[in-house]
Amino acid sequence: MVTKVGDTPLRVIYGIGATLITALIVFLIFVFFSGDEPRGETGMGATAGTAAVAAAPLHPRDDVPPTR
Incomplete structure (x- = not known):
């Protein structure tokens, strides 16, 4: 156990x-930066005039026959 403050290694203090x-x-x-709000239509992303891309389904549809 550390008995004096001077015995504490510098690595621990740093x-x-x-x-x-x-x-x-x-x-x-x-x-x-707690009061920052997004700019709306001038920011990056789908609101900046670019079309949003629909996400592909994670699983194939059941009504489509499998291909061989």
Whole structure:
């Protein structure tokens, strides 16, 4: 067990510091960008004037005979 603060390895101190700084950065990103809303029709995707592509079924239809 660690008896004095000076006995703590620097690797542990840097690891704890890096973890705290990373958590703080993630928290601040959520705080600063919490009010962002999508632009609507000017954004990327199907609303930008492109046609939406229908997804293919995951299983074949039962009424179509199998091909050989």
